[in-house]
Amino acid sequence: ADKFPHMKRNSAFKKLSDEDIAYFRTILAPSGITQDKEDLQVFNSDWLRKYRGQSKLVLKPASTEQVSKILRYCHDNKLAVVPQGGNTGLVGGGVPVFDEIVVSMANMNSVRSFDKVSGALVCDAGSILEVLDKYLEERGYIMPLDLGAKGSCHIGGNVSTNAGGLRLLRYGSLHGTVLGLEVVLPDGTILDNLSTLRKDNTGYDLKQLFIGSEGTLGIVTGVSILAPKRSKAINVALLGLNTFDQVQSAFKRSKDELCEILSAFEFWDQAAIKLVKEHLVAGANDPLESEHRFYVLIETSGSNKEHDDEKLNQYLEGLLTDDVVQDGVVAQDATQIQKLWAIREGIPEACSKAGAVYKYDISMPVPVLYQAVEDMQDYLTKNGAFGEGKLFSSVIGYGHVGDGNLHLNVAASDYSPEAVDLMEPYVFEWTAKHAGSISAEHGLGVSKNNHLHYSKSPSMIHLMKRFKSLIDPQGIMNPYKYLPDN
Ligand code: FAD
Numbered sequence: 321a322d323k324f325p326h327m328k329r330n331s332a333f334k335k336l337s338d339e340d341i342a343y344f345r346t347i348l349a350p351s352g353i354t355q356d357k358e359d360l361q362v363f364n365s366d367w368l369r370k371y372r373g374q375s376k377l378v379l380k381p382a383s384t385e386q387v388s389k390i391l392r393y394c395h396d397n398k399l400a401v402v403p404q405g406g407n408t409g410l411v412g413g414g415v416p417v418f419d420e421i422v423v424s425m426a427n428m429n430s431v432r433s434f435d436k437v438s439g440a441l442v443c444d445a446g447s448i449l450e451v452l453d454k455y456l457e458e459r460g461y462i463m464p465l466d467l468g469a470k471g472s473c474h475i476g477g478n479v480s481t482n483a484g485g486l487r488l489l490r491y492g493s494l495h496g497t498v499l500g501l502e503v504v505l506p507d508g509t510i511l512d513n514l515s516t517l518r519k520d521n522t523g524y525d526l527k528q529l530f531i532g533s534e535g536t537l538g539i540v541t542g543v544s545i546l547a548p549k550r551s552k553a554i555n556v557a558l559l560g561l562n563t564f565d566q567v568q569s570a571f572k573r574s575k576d577e578l579c580e581i582l583s584a585f586e587f588w589d590q591a592a593i594k595l596v597k598e599h600l601v602a603g604a605n606d607p608l609e610s611e612h613r614f615y616v617l618i619e620t621s622g623s624n625k626e627h628d629d630e631k632l633n634q635y636l637e638g639l640l641t642d643d644v645v646q647d648g649v650v651a652q653d654a655t656q657i658q659k660l661w662a663i664r665e666g667i668p669e670a671c672s673k674a675g676a677v678y679k680y681d682i683s684m685p686v687p688v689l690y691q692a693v694e695d696m697q698d699y700l701t702k703n704g705a706f707g708e709g710k711l712f713s714s715v716i717g718y719g720h721v722g723d724g725n726l727h728l729n730v731a732a733s734d735y736s737p738e739a740v741d742l743m744e745p746y747v748f749e750w751t752a753k754h755a756g757s758i759s760a761e762h763g764l765g766v767s768k769n770n771h772l773h774y775s776k777s778p779s780m781i782h783l784m785k786r787f788k789s790l791i792d793p794q795g796i797m798n799p800y801k802y803l804p805d806n
Protein backbone atom coordinates (compact mmCIF):
# COMPACT_ATOMS: atom_id res chain seq x y z
CA ALA A 321 0.00 0.00 0.00
CA ASP A 322 1.04 3.59 -0.57
CA LYS A 323 2.81 5.12 2.39
CA PHE A 324 2.19 8.79 2.93
CA PRO A 325 5.66 10.06 3.88
CA HIS A 326 4.57 13.63 3.21
CA MET A 327 1.59 13.37 5.53
CA LYS A 328 1.53 13.78 9.31
CA ARG A 329 -1.46 13.09 11.53
CA ASN A 330 -3.06 16.39 12.48
CA SER A 331 -2.48 16.65 16.23
CA ALA A 332 -5.51 18.94 16.55
CA PHE A 333 -7.70 15.86 16.18
CA LYS A 334 -8.53 14.07 19.41
CA LYS A 335 -7.45 10.44 19.79
CA LEU A 336 -10.28 8.01 20.38
CA SER A 337 -10.94 7.28 24.06
CA ASP A 338 -13.10 4.85 26.05
CA GLU A 339 -15.57 7.58 26.90
CA ASP A 340 -16.01 8.29 23.19
CA ILE A 341 -16.85 4.62 22.61
CA ALA A 342 -19.16 4.66 25.65
CA TYR A 343 -21.01 7.62 24.15
CA PHE A 344 -21.42 5.94 20.75
CA ARG A 345 -22.77 2.87 22.56
CA THR A 346 -25.58 5.03 23.93
CA ILE A 347 -26.78 5.85 20.39
CA LEU A 348 -25.95 2.76 18.33
CA ALA A 349 -26.98 -0.87 18.66
CA PRO A 350 -23.99 -3.21 19.30
CA SER A 351 -24.19 -4.29 15.61
CA GLY A 352 -23.53 -0.68 14.67
CA ILE A 353 -20.08 -0.61 16.29
CA THR A 354 -16.98 -2.45 15.02
CA GLN A 355 -13.71 -2.45 16.98
CA ASP A 356 -12.33 -5.90 16.29
CA LYS A 357 -8.93 -5.62 14.58
CA GLU A 358 -9.75 -8.28 11.97
CA ASP A 359 -13.15 -6.81 11.16
CA LEU A 360 -11.64 -3.34 10.85
CA GLN A 361 -9.31 -4.36 8.01
CA VAL A 362 -11.85 -4.31 5.21
CA PHE A 363 -12.84 -0.76 6.19
CA ASN A 364 -9.23 0.39 6.39
CA SER A 365 -8.14 -0.63 2.89
CA ASP A 366 -9.47 0.45 -0.49
CA TRP A 367 -10.64 -1.59 -3.48
CA LEU A 368 -7.27 -1.20 -5.22
CA ARG A 369 -5.44 -2.29 -2.05
CA LYS A 370 -3.37 0.82 -2.61
CA TYR A 371 -4.24 2.74 0.56
CA ARG A 372 -4.49 1.53 4.14
CA GLY A 373 -5.61 3.49 7.25
CA GLN A 374 -5.47 2.64 10.93
CA SER A 375 -9.00 3.39 12.08
CA LYS A 376 -9.86 1.75 15.40
CA LEU A 377 -13.60 2.28 15.10
CA VAL A 378 -16.31 1.81 12.49
CA LEU A 379 -19.78 3.18 13.25
CA LYS A 380 -22.77 1.99 11.25
CA PRO A 381 -25.72 4.27 11.94
CA ALA A 382 -29.22 3.01 11.10
CA SER A 383 -30.92 6.41 10.90
CA THR A 384 -30.33 10.05 10.01
CA GLU A 385 -30.85 10.94 13.67
CA GLN A 386 -28.00 8.64 14.67
CA VAL A 387 -25.72 10.18 12.00
CA SER A 388 -26.62 13.60 13.38
CA LYS A 389 -25.72 12.59 16.97
CA ILE A 390 -22.45 11.02 15.82
CA LEU A 391 -21.33 14.12 13.93
CA ARG A 392 -22.51 16.48 16.68
CA TYR A 393 -20.31 14.59 19.14
CA CYS A 394 -17.31 14.34 16.74
CA HIS A 395 -17.63 18.04 15.97
CA ASP A 396 -17.69 19.00 19.67
CA ASN A 397 -14.75 16.69 20.43
CA LYS A 398 -12.69 17.26 17.26
CA LEU A 399 -12.78 13.61 16.27
CA ALA A 400 -11.94 13.17 12.55
CA VAL A 401 -14.41 11.16 10.46
CA VAL A 402 -14.36 9.43 7.07
CA PRO A 403 -17.78 8.60 5.57
CA GLN A 404 -17.76 5.29 3.70
CA GLY A 405 -20.21 3.83 1.20
CA GLY A 406 -19.48 0.67 -0.79
CA ASN A 407 -15.71 1.34 -0.62
CA THR A 408 -15.28 0.97 -4.38
CA GLY A 409 -13.73 4.44 -4.75
CA LEU A 410 -10.48 4.60 -6.71
CA VAL A 411 -8.77 7.68 -5.28
CA GLY A 412 -8.45 6.64 -1.62
CA GLY A 413 -11.32 8.93 -0.60
CA GLY A 414 -13.34 6.44 1.40
CA VAL A 415 -10.63 4.98 3.65
CA PRO A 416 -8.90 6.62 6.63
CA VAL A 417 -5.39 8.04 6.24
CA PHE A 418 -4.64 7.67 9.96
CA ASP A 419 -7.09 6.86 12.75
CA GLU A 420 -10.18 8.72 11.53
CA ILE A 421 -13.48 7.13 12.64
CA VAL A 422 -15.16 5.35 9.71
CA VAL A 423 -18.89 6.10 9.44
CA SER A 424 -20.21 3.36 7.18
CA MET A 425 -23.63 3.91 5.59
CA ALA A 426 -24.16 0.18 4.98
CA ASN A 427 -27.04 -0.06 7.49
CA MET A 428 -29.05 2.75 5.89
CA ASN A 429 -30.31 1.04 2.75
CA SER A 430 -34.08 1.37 2.47
CA VAL A 431 -36.21 2.82 -0.28
CA ARG A 432 -38.30 5.59 1.26
CA SER A 433 -40.70 6.31 -1.61
CA PHE A 434 -41.18 5.90 -5.36
CA ASP A 435 -43.57 7.93 -7.53
CA LYS A 436 -44.76 5.71 -10.40
CA VAL A 437 -45.84 8.72 -12.44
CA SER A 438 -42.80 11.01 -12.23
CA GLY A 439 -40.17 8.29 -11.57
CA ALA A 440 -38.89 10.17 -8.49
CA LEU A 441 -37.15 7.67 -6.17
CA VAL A 442 -36.25 8.62 -2.59
CA CYS A 443 -33.91 6.24 -0.76
CA ASP A 444 -31.31 5.96 1.99
CA ALA A 445 -27.75 6.82 0.97
CA GLY A 446 -26.48 3.32 1.80
CA SER A 447 -28.70 1.69 -0.84
CA ILE A 448 -26.62 -0.37 -3.27
CA LEU A 449 -26.85 0.86 -6.88
CA GLU A 450 -27.68 -2.56 -8.36
CA VAL A 451 -30.39 -3.18 -5.72
CA LEU A 452 -32.01 0.13 -6.65
CA ASP A 453 -31.81 -0.70 -10.36
CA LYS A 454 -33.53 -4.05 -9.75
CA TYR A 455 -36.19 -2.33 -7.62
CA LEU A 456 -36.86 0.07 -10.49
CA GLU A 457 -36.74 -2.65 -13.16
CA GLU A 458 -39.72 -4.37 -11.46
CA ARG A 459 -41.57 -1.07 -11.87
CA GLY A 460 -40.51 -0.35 -15.48
CA TYR A 461 -37.91 2.26 -14.57
CA ILE A 462 -34.09 2.42 -14.63
CA MET A 463 -31.36 4.06 -12.53
CA PRO A 464 -29.89 6.96 -14.60
CA LEU A 465 -26.35 5.73 -13.92
CA ASP A 466 -24.55 2.41 -14.19
CA LEU A 467 -20.98 1.47 -13.30
CA GLY A 468 -18.98 -1.72 -13.10
CA ALA A 469 -19.04 -1.35 -9.28
CA LYS A 470 -22.88 -1.42 -9.18
CA GLY A 471 -22.93 -4.58 -7.06
CA SER A 472 -21.21 -2.84 -4.14
CA CYS A 473 -21.27 0.94 -4.55
CA HIS A 474 -23.89 2.99 -2.70
CA ILE A 475 -26.03 5.74 -4.20
CA GLY A 476 -24.64 7.99 -1.41
CA GLY A 477 -21.12 7.22 -2.63
CA ASN A 478 -22.17 7.79 -6.24
CA VAL A 479 -23.55 11.21 -5.30
CA SER A 480 -20.49 12.03 -3.19
CA THR A 481 -18.11 11.24 -6.04
CA ASN A 482 -20.46 12.59 -8.73
CA ALA A 483 -19.99 9.23 -10.44
CA GLY A 484 -20.29 9.20 -14.22
CA GLY A 485 -20.31 5.69 -15.66
CA LEU A 486 -21.76 3.83 -18.60
CA ARG A 487 -25.09 5.65 -18.97
CA LEU A 488 -24.01 9.28 -18.63
CA LEU A 489 -24.04 9.68 -22.42
CA ARG A 490 -27.82 9.04 -22.37
CA TYR A 491 -29.06 10.24 -18.99
CA GLY A 492 -26.57 12.99 -18.10
CA SER A 493 -24.77 13.59 -14.82
CA LEU A 494 -26.03 13.37 -11.24
CA HIS A 495 -26.02 17.16 -11.17
CA GLY A 496 -29.05 16.89 -13.42
CA THR A 497 -30.75 13.70 -12.23
CA VAL A 498 -30.50 14.27 -8.45
CA LEU A 499 -33.64 16.15 -7.35
CA GLY A 500 -32.76 16.54 -3.68
CA LEU A 501 -30.50 15.40 -0.85
CA GLU A 502 -30.73 14.89 2.89
CA VAL A 503 -27.32 15.74 4.35
CA VAL A 504 -26.03 15.83 7.94
CA LEU A 505 -23.61 18.74 8.30
CA PRO A 506 -20.43 18.39 10.37
CA ASP A 507 -22.10 19.99 13.42
CA GLY A 508 -25.01 17.50 13.28
CA THR A 509 -27.50 19.84 11.55
CA ILE A 510 -29.82 17.84 9.32
CA LEU A 511 -30.27 19.57 5.95
CA ASP A 512 -33.55 18.25 4.63
CA ASN A 513 -33.70 19.04 0.94
CA LEU A 514 -35.20 15.76 -0.21
CA SER A 515 -37.38 17.44 -2.82
CA THR A 516 -38.98 15.34 -5.56
CA LEU A 517 -39.83 18.39 -7.63
CA ARG A 518 -38.50 18.60 -11.17
CA LYS A 519 -38.40 22.39 -10.87
CA ASP A 520 -37.62 24.45 -7.79
CA ASN A 521 -36.00 27.79 -8.38
CA THR A 522 -35.96 29.12 -4.81
CA GLY A 523 -32.52 30.27 -3.73
CA TYR A 524 -29.04 28.79 -4.09
CA ASP A 525 -29.20 25.17 -5.26
CA LEU A 526 -27.28 23.92 -2.21
CA LYS A 527 -27.54 20.19 -3.03
CA GLN A 528 -25.18 20.76 -5.96
CA LEU A 529 -22.32 21.52 -3.56
CA PHE A 530 -22.61 18.13 -1.90
CA ILE A 531 -22.65 16.28 -5.25
CA GLY A 532 -18.99 15.43 -5.78
CA SER A 533 -17.87 16.73 -2.34
CA GLU A 534 -16.43 13.31 -1.42
CA GLY A 535 -17.48 13.36 2.23
CA THR A 536 -15.69 16.64 2.98
CA LEU A 537 -18.82 18.72 3.71
CA GLY A 538 -21.03 16.30 5.61
CA ILE A 539 -22.70 12.89 5.29
CA VAL A 540 -25.37 12.28 2.64
CA THR A 541 -28.11 10.24 4.34
CA GLY A 542 -30.92 10.43 1.77
CA VAL A 543 -31.09 10.81 -2.02
CA SER A 544 -33.98 11.84 -4.24
CA ILE A 545 -33.27 10.96 -7.87
CA LEU A 546 -35.27 11.06 -11.10
CA ALA A 547 -35.43 7.60 -12.70
CA PRO A 548 -36.20 7.41 -16.44
CA LYS A 549 -38.57 4.82 -17.91
CA ARG A 550 -36.75 1.58 -18.75
CA SER A 551 -36.53 1.01 -22.54
CA LYS A 552 -38.13 -2.17 -23.81
CA ALA A 553 -35.87 -2.54 -26.85
CA ILE A 554 -32.15 -2.91 -26.03
CA ASN A 555 -29.45 -3.70 -28.61
CA VAL A 556 -25.74 -4.11 -28.06
CA ALA A 557 -23.12 -4.36 -30.82
CA LEU A 558 -19.37 -4.95 -30.58
CA LEU A 559 -17.14 -3.47 -33.31
CA GLY A 560 -13.49 -4.18 -34.19
CA LEU A 561 -11.53 -1.20 -35.61
CA ASN A 562 -7.95 -0.43 -36.63
CA THR A 563 -7.44 3.22 -35.71
CA PHE A 564 -8.76 5.67 -33.16
CA ASP A 565 -9.79 7.93 -36.05
CA GLN A 566 -12.16 5.15 -37.05
CA VAL A 567 -13.47 4.99 -33.47
CA GLN A 568 -14.18 8.69 -33.68
CA SER A 569 -15.99 8.48 -37.02
CA ALA A 570 -18.05 5.53 -35.74
CA PHE A 571 -18.97 7.72 -32.78
CA LYS A 572 -19.92 10.73 -34.91
CA ARG A 573 -22.04 8.53 -37.18
CA SER A 574 -23.73 6.87 -34.20
CA LYS A 575 -24.90 10.28 -33.02
CA ASP A 576 -26.27 11.11 -36.49
CA GLU A 577 -27.80 7.75 -37.34
CA LEU A 578 -28.77 6.28 -33.95
CA CYS A 579 -29.40 9.65 -32.35
CA GLU A 580 -32.15 9.41 -29.67
CA ILE A 581 -31.77 5.63 -29.14
CA LEU A 582 -28.01 5.71 -28.51
CA SER A 583 -27.46 4.84 -24.83
CA ALA A 584 -23.76 3.93 -24.55
CA PHE A 585 -20.55 4.20 -26.59
CA GLU A 586 -17.58 2.61 -24.83
CA PHE A 587 -14.14 1.80 -26.27
CA TRP A 588 -11.07 -0.19 -25.25
CA ASP A 589 -7.76 -1.04 -26.90
CA GLN A 590 -5.92 -4.26 -27.65
CA ALA A 591 -3.92 -4.10 -24.40
CA ALA A 592 -7.21 -4.07 -22.50
CA ILE A 593 -8.73 -7.06 -24.28
CA LYS A 594 -5.47 -8.99 -23.79
CA LEU A 595 -5.70 -8.51 -20.00
CA VAL A 596 -9.40 -9.40 -19.95
CA LYS A 597 -8.71 -12.67 -21.79
CA GLU A 598 -5.68 -13.38 -19.60
CA HIS A 599 -7.27 -12.62 -16.23
CA LEU A 600 -11.02 -13.15 -16.53
CA VAL A 601 -12.59 -16.53 -17.17
CA ALA A 602 -13.60 -17.75 -20.65
CA GLY A 603 -16.84 -15.74 -20.57
CA ALA A 604 -14.87 -12.86 -21.97
CA ASN A 605 -13.30 -14.60 -24.94
CA ASP A 606 -13.22 -12.39 -27.97
CA PRO A 607 -16.58 -12.69 -29.82
CA LEU A 608 -14.93 -11.29 -32.96
CA GLU A 609 -12.88 -13.51 -35.28
CA SER A 610 -9.52 -11.77 -35.04
CA GLU A 611 -8.01 -9.35 -32.58
CA HIS A 612 -8.26 -5.63 -33.35
CA ARG A 613 -6.40 -2.51 -32.28
CA PHE A 614 -9.64 -1.04 -30.94
CA TYR A 615 -13.06 -2.24 -29.81
CA VAL A 616 -16.29 -0.30 -29.44
CA LEU A 617 -19.36 -1.41 -27.54
CA ILE A 618 -22.50 0.40 -28.66
CA GLU A 619 -25.81 0.13 -26.85
CA THR A 620 -29.17 1.41 -28.11
CA SER A 621 -32.25 1.69 -25.90
CA GLY A 622 -35.59 2.45 -27.54
CA SER A 623 -39.29 1.62 -27.45
CA ASN A 624 -39.69 -0.20 -30.76
CA LYS A 625 -37.45 -3.24 -31.45
CA GLU A 626 -38.12 -3.39 -35.20
CA HIS A 627 -37.46 0.28 -35.69
CA ASP A 628 -34.28 0.06 -33.64
CA ASP A 629 -33.03 -3.13 -35.31
CA GLU A 630 -33.45 -1.52 -38.72
CA LYS A 631 -31.67 1.66 -37.63
CA LEU A 632 -28.79 -0.22 -36.03
CA ASN A 633 -28.31 -2.57 -38.99
CA GLN A 634 -28.32 0.33 -41.43
CA TYR A 635 -25.71 2.12 -39.27
CA LEU A 636 -23.49 -0.99 -39.04
CA GLU A 637 -23.76 -1.75 -42.76
CA GLY A 638 -22.69 1.80 -43.51
CA LEU A 639 -19.63 1.41 -41.27
CA LEU A 640 -18.63 -1.83 -42.95
CA THR A 641 -19.14 -0.58 -46.52
CA ASP A 642 -17.21 2.62 -45.78
CA ASP A 643 -14.44 0.58 -44.20
CA VAL A 644 -14.82 2.39 -40.87
CA VAL A 645 -14.90 -0.94 -39.02
CA GLN A 646 -13.17 -4.27 -39.74
CA ASP A 647 -15.66 -6.48 -37.94
CA GLY A 648 -18.87 -6.30 -35.95
CA VAL A 649 -21.34 -8.48 -34.09
CA VAL A 650 -24.82 -7.70 -32.76
CA ALA A 651 -25.92 -9.52 -29.60
CA GLN A 652 -28.85 -11.83 -30.44
CA ASP A 653 -30.26 -12.20 -26.93
CA ALA A 654 -29.99 -11.04 -23.32
CA THR A 655 -27.19 -13.53 -22.57
CA GLN A 656 -25.05 -12.23 -25.41
CA ILE A 657 -25.77 -8.65 -24.32
CA GLN A 658 -24.62 -9.55 -20.82
CA LYS A 659 -21.46 -11.22 -22.22
CA LEU A 660 -20.47 -8.18 -24.25
CA TRP A 661 -21.01 -5.86 -21.29
CA ALA A 662 -19.03 -8.29 -19.09
CA ILE A 663 -15.95 -7.67 -21.25
CA ARG A 664 -16.20 -3.89 -20.82
CA GLU A 665 -17.10 -4.06 -17.14
CA GLY A 666 -14.36 -6.61 -16.47
CA ILE A 667 -11.50 -4.37 -17.63
CA PRO A 668 -10.86 -2.65 -14.25
CA GLU A 669 -10.65 -5.99 -12.47
CA ALA A 670 -8.40 -7.42 -15.21
CA CYS A 671 -6.13 -4.37 -14.90
CA SER A 672 -5.87 -4.85 -11.14
CA LYS A 673 -4.95 -8.50 -11.64
CA ALA A 674 -2.12 -7.43 -13.98
CA GLY A 675 -0.23 -6.06 -10.96
CA ALA A 676 -0.03 -2.65 -9.31
CA VAL A 677 -2.09 -0.44 -11.57
CA TYR A 678 -1.84 3.34 -11.77
CA LYS A 679 -5.15 4.81 -12.88
CA TYR A 680 -5.49 8.14 -14.63
CA ASP A 681 -9.15 9.04 -15.11
CA ILE A 682 -8.83 12.05 -17.44
CA SER A 683 -11.24 13.91 -19.71
CA MET A 684 -10.30 15.95 -22.75
CA PRO A 685 -11.53 16.78 -26.27
CA VAL A 686 -12.38 13.45 -28.01
CA PRO A 687 -9.89 13.94 -30.92
CA VAL A 688 -6.90 13.62 -28.57
CA LEU A 689 -8.45 10.93 -26.35
CA TYR A 690 -6.13 8.14 -27.41
CA GLN A 691 -3.08 10.34 -27.98
CA ALA A 692 -2.71 10.33 -24.18
CA VAL A 693 -2.08 6.57 -24.29
CA GLU A 694 0.37 6.79 -27.21
CA ASP A 695 2.28 9.71 -25.71
CA MET A 696 2.49 7.99 -22.30
CA GLN A 697 3.81 4.83 -23.94
CA ASP A 698 6.43 6.81 -25.92
CA TYR A 699 7.43 8.76 -22.84
CA LEU A 700 7.91 5.64 -20.69
CA THR A 701 9.80 3.88 -23.51
CA LYS A 702 12.12 6.89 -23.88
CA ASN A 703 12.79 6.65 -20.14
CA GLY A 704 13.58 2.93 -20.47
CA ALA A 705 10.63 2.12 -18.21
CA PHE A 706 8.27 0.22 -20.51
CA GLY A 707 8.31 -3.34 -21.83
CA GLU A 708 9.49 -6.81 -20.84
CA GLY A 709 11.18 -6.78 -17.43
CA LYS A 710 10.91 -2.98 -17.17
CA LEU A 711 9.13 -0.98 -14.47
CA PHE A 712 5.86 -0.90 -16.44
CA SER A 713 4.46 -3.96 -18.21
CA SER A 714 1.45 -2.46 -20.00
CA VAL A 715 -0.23 0.82 -20.87
CA ILE A 716 -3.98 0.41 -21.33
CA GLY A 717 -6.63 2.79 -22.69
CA TYR A 718 -10.40 2.48 -22.42
CA GLY A 719 -13.40 4.53 -21.38
CA HIS A 720 -16.46 6.54 -22.18
CA VAL A 721 -15.91 8.09 -25.63
CA GLY A 722 -19.08 10.15 -25.49
CA ASP A 723 -17.91 11.86 -22.29
CA GLY A 724 -14.38 12.45 -23.63
CA ASN A 725 -13.31 10.32 -20.67
CA LEU A 726 -10.23 8.11 -20.94
CA HIS A 727 -9.19 5.57 -18.31
CA LEU A 728 -5.45 5.44 -18.80
CA ASN A 729 -4.17 2.52 -16.74
CA VAL A 730 -0.45 1.76 -16.39
CA ALA A 731 0.41 -1.62 -14.87
CA ALA A 732 3.64 -2.03 -12.87
CA SER A 733 4.94 -4.96 -10.87
CA ASP A 734 4.37 -3.07 -7.61
CA TYR A 735 3.38 0.34 -6.31
CA SER A 736 6.55 2.40 -5.85
CA PRO A 737 7.50 6.08 -5.40
CA GLU A 738 9.68 6.01 -8.53
CA ALA A 739 6.72 4.80 -10.61
CA VAL A 740 4.68 7.76 -9.38
CA ASP A 741 7.57 10.23 -9.81
CA LEU A 742 8.05 9.08 -13.39
CA MET A 743 4.39 9.46 -14.40
CA GLU A 744 3.39 12.43 -12.29
CA PRO A 745 3.37 15.29 -13.04
CA TYR A 746 3.94 14.24 -16.68
CA VAL A 747 0.36 12.92 -17.13
CA PHE A 748 -1.21 15.92 -15.40
CA GLU A 749 0.86 18.40 -17.43
CA TRP A 750 -0.15 16.53 -20.58
CA THR A 751 -3.83 16.75 -19.56
CA ALA A 752 -3.63 20.47 -18.75
CA LYS A 753 -1.83 21.12 -22.07
CA HIS A 754 -4.75 19.46 -23.90
CA ALA A 755 -7.37 21.46 -21.96
CA GLY A 756 -8.49 18.36 -20.08
CA SER A 757 -9.41 17.55 -16.48
CA ILE A 758 -7.13 15.51 -14.23
CA SER A 759 -10.20 13.75 -12.78
CA ALA A 760 -13.17 13.14 -15.05
CA GLU A 761 -15.39 11.07 -12.75
CA HIS A 762 -13.48 9.29 -9.95
CA GLY A 763 -12.81 12.42 -7.94
CA LEU A 764 -9.72 13.61 -6.07
CA GLY A 765 -9.54 11.75 -2.75
CA VAL A 766 -6.00 11.48 -1.45
CA SER A 767 -4.38 10.71 -4.79
CA LYS A 768 -5.13 13.86 -6.77
CA ASN A 769 -5.85 16.64 -4.24
CA ASN A 770 -2.37 18.14 -4.65
CA HIS A 771 -2.72 18.18 -8.44
CA LEU A 772 -5.98 20.18 -8.41
CA HIS A 773 -4.18 23.26 -9.77
CA TYR A 774 -3.79 21.52 -13.15
CA SER A 775 -7.55 21.83 -13.59
CA LYS A 776 -8.76 24.67 -11.34
CA SER A 777 -7.53 28.24 -10.97
CA PRO A 778 -6.10 29.59 -7.68
CA SER A 779 -9.21 31.73 -7.14
CA MET A 780 -11.46 28.66 -7.60
CA ILE A 781 -9.37 26.65 -5.14
CA HIS A 782 -9.34 29.54 -2.69
CA LEU A 783 -13.14 29.80 -2.78
CA MET A 784 -13.46 26.01 -2.31
CA LYS A 785 -11.28 26.27 0.82
CA ARG A 786 -13.36 29.17 2.17
CA PHE A 787 -16.53 27.19 1.62
CA LYS A 788 -15.02 24.10 3.29
CA SER A 789 -14.05 26.10 6.39
CA LEU A 790 -17.51 27.68 6.53
CA ILE A 791 -19.29 24.31 6.52
CA ASP A 792 -16.65 22.30 8.44
CA PRO A 793 -14.83 24.79 10.70
CA GLN A 794 -13.24 21.98 12.76
CA GLY A 795 -12.04 20.27 9.57
CA ILE A 796 -13.21 16.88 10.88
CA MET A 797 -14.84 15.71 7.61
CA ASN A 798 -12.58 13.45 5.58
CA PRO A 799 -9.36 15.37 6.34
CA TYR A 800 -6.07 15.09 4.33
CA LYS A 801 -7.99 14.77 1.03
CA TYR A 802 -9.80 16.52 -1.81
CA LEU A 803 -8.29 20.03 -1.39
CA PRO A 804 -4.53 20.76 -1.68
CA ASP A 805 -2.60 20.45 1.59
CA ASN A 806 -1.52 24.11 1.43
P1 FAD B 1 -16.86 4.88 -1.35
O1 FAD B 1 -15.74 4.35 -2.15
O2 FAD B 1 -17.24 4.22 -0.09
O3 FAD B 1 -16.58 6.45 -1.04
C1 FAD B 1 -16.25 7.32 -2.11
C2 FAD B 1 -16.17 8.75 -1.60
O4 FAD B 1 -17.46 9.21 -1.21
C3 FAD B 1 -15.30 8.88 -0.35
O5 FAD B 1 -14.65 10.15 -0.36
C4 FAD B 1 -16.30 8.81 0.79
O6 FAD B 1 -15.84 9.52 1.93
C5 FAD B 1 -17.51 9.49 0.18
N1 FAD B 1 -18.80 8.97 0.65
C6 FAD B 1 -19.31 7.72 0.46
N2 FAD B 1 -20.57 7.64 0.95
C7 FAD B 1 -20.86 8.89 1.44
C8 FAD B 1 -22.00 9.48 2.07
N3 FAD B 1 -23.12 8.78 2.26
N4 FAD B 1 -21.92 10.78 2.45
C9 FAD B 1 -20.80 11.51 2.23
N5 FAD B 1 -19.69 11.02 1.65
C10 FAD B 1 -19.73 9.73 1.25
N6 FAD B 1 -16.67 5.52 -11.00
C11 FAD B 1 -17.26 6.24 -12.01
O7 FAD B 1 -17.51 7.45 -11.84
N7 FAD B 1 -17.59 5.67 -13.21
C12 FAD B 1 -17.37 4.35 -13.46
O8 FAD B 1 -17.65 3.88 -14.56
C13 FAD B 1 -16.79 3.56 -12.43
N8 FAD B 1 -16.57 2.24 -12.63
C14 FAD B 1 -16.00 1.51 -11.62
C15 FAD B 1 -15.78 0.15 -11.82
C16 FAD B 1 -15.19 -0.63 -10.82
C17 FAD B 1 -14.99 -2.10 -11.04
C18 FAD B 1 -14.79 -0.02 -9.59
C19 FAD B 1 -14.16 -0.83 -8.50
C20 FAD B 1 -15.01 1.33 -9.38
C21 FAD B 1 -15.60 2.11 -10.39
N9 FAD B 1 -15.84 3.47 -10.21
C22 FAD B 1 -16.43 4.21 -11.20
C23 FAD B 1 -15.41 4.16 -8.96
C24 FAD B 1 -16.42 4.06 -7.78
O9 FAD B 1 -17.25 2.93 -7.96
C25 FAD B 1 -17.30 5.30 -7.72
O10 FAD B 1 -16.50 6.39 -7.35
C26 FAD B 1 -18.48 5.15 -6.74
O11 FAD B 1 -19.33 6.27 -6.87
C27 FAD B 1 -18.03 5.04 -5.29
O12 FAD B 1 -19.17 4.68 -4.51
P2 FAD B 1 -18.97 3.95 -3.11
O13 FAD B 1 -20.31 3.83 -2.46
O14 FAD B 1 -18.15 2.73 -3.27
O15 FAD B 1 -18.15 5.05 -2.29
Ligand code: S2G
Nearest residue numbers: 410468667668679719727
Ligand atom coordinates in the same frame (compact mmCIF):
# COMPACT_ATOMS: atom_id res chain seq x y z
C1 S2G C 1 -14.68 2.30 -15.81
C2 S2G C 1 -13.48 1.97 -13.68
C3 S2G C 1 -12.28 2.25 -12.96
C4 S2G C 1 -11.02 2.14 -13.76
O1 S2G C 1 -14.53 1.09 -15.95
O2 S2G C 1 -15.41 3.04 -16.47
O3 S2G C 1 -14.43 4.13 -14.26
O4 S2G C 1 -10.51 3.16 -14.17
C5 S2G C 1 -13.81 2.97 -14.76
O5 S2G C 1 -10.58 1.01 -13.94
Ligand code: ZN
Nearest residue numbers: 485720727761
Ligand atom coordinates in the same frame (compact mmCIF):
# COMPACT_ATOMS: atom_id res chain seq x y z
ZN1 ZN D 1 -15.42 5.06 -15.94
